[in-house]
Amino acid sequence: MSKIHVQCTINGEPTEFLCEARQSLLEVLREELGFTGTKEGCNDGNCGACSVTVDGVLVDSCLILAAEVQDKTVGTVEGLASAEGLHPLQQKFLEHASLQCGICTPGFLVASKALLDANPNPSQHEIRHWLAGNLCRCTGYDKIVRAVLDAAGTAE
Amino acid sequence: MTDHGETTRKGGEIRNFGTQTYKVVGTRPIRHDGTDKVTGRAVYGGDIRLPGMLYGQILRSPHAHARIQRIDTSRAEALPGVHAVVTAADLPDTTGGRIDLGEGHADTKYMRDNILAGDKVLYRGHAVAGVAAVSLHVAEEALALIDVDYELLEPVIDVETAMKDSAPLLHEGLTTTELNEDTGRKSNIAMHIRHEMGDVQQAFAGAAHVAEAEIRTATVHQGYIEPQNGTASWSEDGQLTIWTSTQGSFTAQKQLATILDIPVSKVRVIPQEIGGGFGGKIPVYVEPVAALLSRKTAHPVKIIMTRADVFESTGPTPGSYVRVKMATDASGKLVASEAHIALEAGAFPGAEIGAAAMCVFSCYDIPHAVVDGYDVVVNKPKSAPYRAPGATQVTWPVEKVMDDLARQLGKDPVAFRLDNAAAEGTRRVDGIVYPRIGGRECLEVARDSDHYQSELSGPYRGRGMAIGYWFNIGLKSAVTASVNADGTVHLVEGSTDIGGTRTSVAMQFAETLGLDAADIYPSVGDTSAIGYTDVTGGSRVTYATGWAAYEAAEDVKRQMIERAAILWESSADQVEYSDGVFKTRDGSKSADFKQLAQKLEDTGGPVVGRATVHPDTGVGGSFAVNIVDVEVDPDTGKVDILRFTVIQDAGKAIHPSYVEGQMQGGSVQGIGWALNEEYAYTEEGRMANSTFLDYRMPTSLDLPMIETIIVEVPNPGHPYGVRGVGEASIAPPPAAVAAAVENATGTQLNVLPLRPDRIINAMEDSIPAAAG
Structure with missing residues (x-):
């Protein structure tokens, strides 16, 4: 071929x-x-x-x-990361213990960055809606959503 | 719709019932492997690429039950780019036997038949042949060129039908083992076990309140996001090297050696990062096929399952049929209980019926009880452990009966459970007498929680609660620790890390030596680099491998004290170590860990600590309690989770964030089991929903935050009081969610999942009763 x-x-x-x-x-x-x-x-x-x-x-x-x-x-x-260090989302995923096995993490990070590029201040609902195309079986999403809220500076 | 407006309800709480405070244990450091996992550097099994590597694919049975009359691989072998085809004929033909998988056992003949089907296929997805080719696509094309003639047989796909005398038999040679004795009776019932204590009949006869439930639960899958994978390189000197994502590299080694009939020393398993397992990555599937193909082609061969393969041919958890009956005296004390538990083992015997029988009445103090358990084969994939295997299926029926009894007695559900909660000294029906446990504390914390004390109002809204248990296991672990010249330590452990256990193990090591978590560099060794270590399962890693790390740290401490004695021309008994500082008892000499580490070369060379442990007593079980509020859409039957709280006994939480993560993850798997997930079967026994789109696991949009309260009731059987926390959290959610839906709708439900159509039907059925 x-x-x-x-x-x-x-x-x-x-x-x-x-x-x-x-x-x-x-x-x-x-x-x-x-x-x-x-x-x-x-x-x-x-x-x-x-x-x-x-x-x-x-x-x-x-x-x-x-x-x-x-x-x-x-x-x-x-x-995502550069010579200056990790992207803020990567850092927040680590701080919030947002990954367990980590297999879904690259996808969530890429999707979360695309969200913040499109909407820098998403609500929890907007984050959950945007990330509904990414499955995570380990975390129950709680700590992922918290990390994205924190990275966006919109954590309440 | 689930309300996502409020983001920070109470959460992250820890309630302490007598644990100590430590310097490292109980803190929340960033995990050691974290940066690799957020940058894409971490290497998972599927990421392996070797020179000359071929790609393997597996042909799977389209039928649920059939006899293989003929396999013709010649057309496939002739396809350009195809290097080899293997079938069961390439597997060694040896007699059966049993091997210990750590969490469960396996019969070796059945194991081999599951890798590549012998004379029969027993489920749709059953592996029939393997192909190795220059590319994935060529291998895929070759599958279509393998000709298999099947004689179709009648399938049996549910446990109740399979148990009938008239049912088609899966295995000609399978006879029922009845209470440890082979009956010689041919049947799909592989085993019947019974636990009994007291006089159950008499206790029921004298009871004041009796309630019963009859529950059916669907087959569900562990649902890990990473498909099974395996890469094999069988070299000319007979050494087989396997790269795979596994929950136990030594368990994989043992299975491969058994299936391929070669010594364990000939198999080296190099565990890669593992993308979830939940019990499902204890058995091997594609690795032996990759090995056979590698031997036949003299190339490395990599096989990765498709998602449909994962659903159709790797271990789901058993579907079940369970009946439970319980009774109290007039005051509300439980006096008697009985359970009939039938689990679908899948195509080969070995459902976790023993575990189910241990867990069914484990939360309560009941003087008279009997449990009958049945391990039944059906034409579905061989079941594999799934997070507290067997516990979830039995928790809902018991909790439903407990709610019924509480209603009859006019008592609050939590108060009624507290009146009957198992505690230290309670004897379980399977004979275990509890050491210190935390079930009562979990219920008390639930009762006093903000969630339980809050008001819930509104139409079609309801609250449920439930408690579940998992006993946890100990088993064998090995750890070595090499002290570096800069005072840090490289720690090698045998436990594969699915969810942050490198860190929870390293933290216990650091705590024991008075070092920081960041001073420890933990890694997972392959089977040639570390001592035998059992599976990552049974919530055992932070408990047992953590204990090995504690012992290895003590070993390092002892050796370092000897070095200090050499350096200071003193004797070891004159040197002490505390808070990270070695000093002579007279106080004349001192050095901290880093300073002494720099002197190792002058005092005899490297220091390597080591420890192996095999704790068989002192393993602390864990209890989880859920409180859940739901709202049901009366038009569609859709259930929204409004609020969810999980309370769990962790013993001592080593890294609270990862303990919370286990609690939240298990809860959400339980919510999926309750509401959405099931294997849908056609009449021919084919799974009809083998994609993530149709097998509907919870997404972020389906859920609120999962509130957690960690309860710390220290386990006296561990140096830091640890109880495993990985599993108990999946047991109560279906029970709690079902109770909430029943309360919201005024219905009684008895089949999982609680699909919208079932809820609507139940609501329609209950209208006349409600009106009357």
Whole structure:
């Protein structure tokens, strides 16, 4: 099967790769490019563990084809921290003990950042609504929601 | 809709009943592996990539019950890119036997048949063949080219039908073991156990109040977000290395050695980060298939399950049929109880019926009791432990009966439970006499809580409460501790870390040596790097591995004192250590831990502490109490959780945030079990909802904050008073939620999940009664 040449930007870095038409963005990120921070939980768009942003829009990377990100910018969990340190959301997730097993954490962080980019002061309800596409089986969500509230500075 | 307006009700409370205050234990440091897990660096089983690695896929049975007449793999093998295909014929054929899995046992023949089906498939999703190919997609294509001829057999998918004499039999060779004796009678009932004490019949005959319940619960899944995975590399010298996400690397090693019929020393299991387990990642599934494929291809092979595979072929928790009857005297003291518990083991025997029988009446002091338990095979995936396995199924019927008795007696539900709560010295029906336990304290704290004392009003709103129990286990753990030249310590433990136990174990080590939590660098060793350690299960890691860390710290302390004695030309008995400082008894010489650590090279070289523990007495059980307020939509039957409080006995909370996390996570799994989750089956025995969309686990939008109150009743059987906290919290939610829904709607419910249609039907049924 001939491969498709794709040029895009991942976490700020110009990137090119070859992929098959049938490969999802998730598969290419994980298996071809080594961005294994993006997790696979269901591969059918129902758990959010593979959440990334494409041109700033929150998507499940298992639901789009890798070939679709030509000329687009992709953001993964690996792009959240910088040389200056952790992103405030990452820090708050640690302080609030918002992760147990941690498999859903990259997806929640990417989704939470997309929320705060769109709505810097979300209410608890808005956070719960936005994050309803991300499943966590360990925490019961309490400490995740508290971390996002705290990171947004809207903790009551 | 669930009200998310109020974000900070009371929570995070700790109520102390005699525990000590410590320097590190009881604080909330950031977990040691935290940064790796929020940056995406942490390596989970699915992230493994090895040179030359092939991708494996597994062909699974589309039928619930069938005889395999023929498997033809030739077309698949001919597909370009396919390296090998394996079937049960590639598994060694050895006789059966039993191996200990730490939390439960397994029969080796059944284990092998579950890895790759022999002559029969026993559930939809049962593995039939494995393929290794150059890519996932090629492997997937190859699955479609494997030809299997099946002779269809009638399936049986519920426990009540499976127990009937007329039911189709799953296993020709299975006969019922009745009260420890093989009856020789062919049946789907693998085992019948009984616990009995006192004179139950006479006690019921003389009772003043009697209540009964008959409850059915659906098959539900642990629902971890990370699918099962395994990567195998079987080298030419016969060494098998496995990278996997497992709750027990040594348990996985033991299973692999047994299934593949090779010595344990030939199997090295390197545990990766694990994306949830809740009991479901104790059994191995794909690892032996990856191993066979690796041996056949001389390449490493990685297999990751799809989500449908996870639902259809890994351990759900048993569906159940339970009858409970209880009675009190005129004053409201429980005098008698009886339970009939039938659990679906799935395709092979081994439901956690023993645990269910231990837990059913565990919260109460009842002088006369009998429990009958049945382990029954059905055409569903082999069940696996799920958080307090067996306890949740039996907690609702008991608590429903307790509410009924409280109503008959005109008593408050919590007060009635307090009147009958088990306490130190109470003898349980299975013979255990309780040491110090915290059930009564949990009920008292619940009674006095802000939530229970608050008013709840409004139409179709109701409150429920319930108490549940899990006994916890001890088992074996090993820890080693290497003192670094800068005074920090590298701690290696054998327990895989699902939820922050590196930190709770390291904190106990730090506390014992007077160091800071941040001075300890904990890691999880593979099976070649640390002594045998049992599974991460049974709420045992913070308890038993924490105890091993305490002992290893004592070992380090002893060795460091000897080094100080060498340095100061004194003797060990003249050196003491407290608050992080070594000093001679005459006070002339002193050095803190870091200063002495710098001198190790001059005083004999490295200091490595070590400890193994196997606590079999002193394991403290844990009680959890829920209070829940719900509102039911009278038009749709949908239930909203308005407020939820969980109160649990932690012994001593080592890291309170992670104790709360266990309480909250278990509660929400229990809420899902109560309201949403079930395996929906077609008449042919096929699971009809094997996606997260259709198997509806709770989302953040479905829930309020989960309020917690940690109750600290120290466990005298542990150096820091720890009780395991991982499991008890899942037992009471279905009972509490059901009671709240019944109170909100004036109905009686008896089947889980409490689906909207069931609630609407119950409300319609109750209208004439309410009108009358």
